[in-house]
């Protein structure tokens with residue numbers, strides 16, 4: 019697992035990281051509108067530099083910061099829908115959905131490599147939606 023820097027000055031280095039990545043967790047900060055607005059540019063970059071079948075998940079982090087929130091959950095959902103990627107809000111502080119985010123991409127990757135011909139297809143987005151409902155999340 020690589021934690022790449024978001025700053026522009028490291029951009030040439032981060033390209034090298036995601037070229038070989040199997041999965042990418044793309045985070046924005048729900049208390050920082052600019053980080054949300056940058057997601058489109060990141061998705062364009064991913065399209066350009068990452069492997070075509072890379073697993074991408076959009077995460078709105080700092081969901082615990084209710085008072086400082088400037089990006090609504092619905093806005094994250096809408097953007098994720100537009101790009102056809104699964105989405106959830108997380109909090110590194112409280113631990114909300116952190117394990118689920120990693121488990122979901124790991125399951126997707128495992129199913130891709132181990133899939134038997136008669137096995138039903140694993141749907142990452144459905145798995146995430148189902149887990150969120152079960153957890154009575156947010």
Ligand SMILES: Nc1nc2c(ncn2[C@@H]2O[C@H](COP(=O)(O)OP(=O)(O)OP(=O)(O)O)[C@@H](O)[C@H]2O)c(=O)[nH]1
Pocket residue numbers: 022023024025079080081082083108109110111112
């Ligand atoms: N309240 C809250 N604060 C968080 C959360 N996640 C990170 N932070 C805080 O946000 C600040 C930035 O966190 P980093 O993990 O350094 O963020 P980053 O995106 O990796 O930063 P770069 O490495 O510069 O790209 C730190 O002060 C963290 O403590 C969260 O879920 N909730």
